[in-house]
Amino acid sequence: MVERATPRLKMNIRKRTISILISTFVLLLVMISTGIFIDPEKISIHLMEKNQAPSLRHLFGTDWLGRDMLLRTLKGLTLSFGVGILAAFSSTFIALLLSVLSSWSKVADNIVTWLIDLFLSVPHLVTLILISFAVGGGFKGVVIGLALTHWPALTRLLRAEVMQVKTAEYVAVSKKLGKSKIWIATHHFLPHLIPQLLIGFILLFPHAILHEAAITFLGFGLSSESPAIGIILSESMQYLSIGLWWLAFFPGLTLLFMVGIFDALGRNVRRLIDPFHGQRG
Numbered sequence: 514m515v516e517r518a519t520p521r522l523k524m525n526i527r528k529r530t531i532s533i534l535i536s537t538f539v540l541l542l543v544m545i546s547t548g549i550f551i552d553p554e555k556i557s558i559h560l561m562e563k564n565q566a567p568s569l570r571h572l573f574g575t576d577w578l579g580r581d582m583l584l585r586t587l588k589g590l591t592l593s594f595g596v597g598i599l600a601a602f603s604s605t606f607i608a609l610l611l612s613v614l615s616s617w618s619k620v621a622d623n624i625v626t627w628l629i630d631l632f633l634s635v636p637h638l639v640t641l642i643l644i645s646f647a648v649g650g651g652f653k654g655v656v657i658g659l660a661l662t663h664w665p666a667l668t669r670l671l672r673a674e675v676m677q678v679k680t681a682e683y684v685a686v687s688k689k690l691g692k693s694k695i696w697i698a699t700h701h702f703l704p705h706l707i708p709q710l711l712i713g714f715i716l717l718f719p720h721a722i723l724h725e726a727a728i729t730f731l732g733f734g735l736s737s738e739s740p741a742i743g744i745i746l747s748e749s750m751q752y753l754s755i756g757l758w759w760l761a762f763f764p765g766l767t768l769l770f771m772v773g774i775f776d777a778l779g780r781n782v783r784r785l786i787d788p789f790h791g792q793r794g
Contacts, residue, residue, distance in 0.1 A: 556580050563576065565579075586763060597718045638728065652736075655728065679702075742768050745760070
């Protein structure tokens with residue numbers, strides 16, 4: 514009786530995982546597409562409606578210039594999404610490149626390991642701020658800074674996978690047949706790393722978004738003219754003392770909600786791809 518129920522239970526877990534994936538993806542798509550198609554005129558200055566508390570007309574209230582905070586927040590999330598996808602993609606590519614490079618030789622592996630330890634030994638935000646400031650700040654500086662600081666943990670994971678595959682018999686057979694290192698990397702290493710790359714790419718998103726908001730809040734990130742979440746939170750700090758709590762509360766809560774969506778997306782993709790996690794439920 515138990516043996517019959519086990520396959521059904523696994524199928525139910527798989528269906529539940531897929532349904533959660535679809536739900537989170539659709540929710541994320543709605544949030545981003547809404548922010549993309551917002552008319553700039555709708556988030557312009559309307560002094561007659563300034564400092565209004567949350568209501569049915571303005572769900573997140575308005576700021577000191579009468580701008581709708583819901584629309585500004587959605588626009589800021591779209592900007593954060595753009596930064597996150599570029600940074601996560603770049604970091605994933607760097608991690609893949611270095612992990613494959615580590616299999617080339619003992620010297621290359623030592624260099625990659627040294628780079629990983631070097632970047633992990635320095636406080637994350639400090640490195641991010643220094644790199645962003647060095648390349649001129651703004652959108653370009655934030656993306657480059659995030660890309661160059663978020664690869665070490667994923668590289669360490671991918672390197673361990675590469676070293677494990679490197680000792681496999683089929684890799685040794687390919688070497689004896691005279692296959693090049695590039696051929697072995699593309700035909701043996703890369704297919705094995707694709708699941709880890711996909712999961713790592715998704716899980717890098719929330720880190721990139723939060724760190725972008727953090728350095729923008731501190732004044733080292735995106736331009737103050739952009740409707741970024743970090744800018745919104747930074748500007749709202751001076752108005753909290755006069756009771757305009759909604760200026761920081763709703764944008765901050767929405768940012769955490771978006772990060773939670775990516776976290777749920779990553780965990781469920783892992784359960785779907787990884788058989789061990791998929792069976793545990």
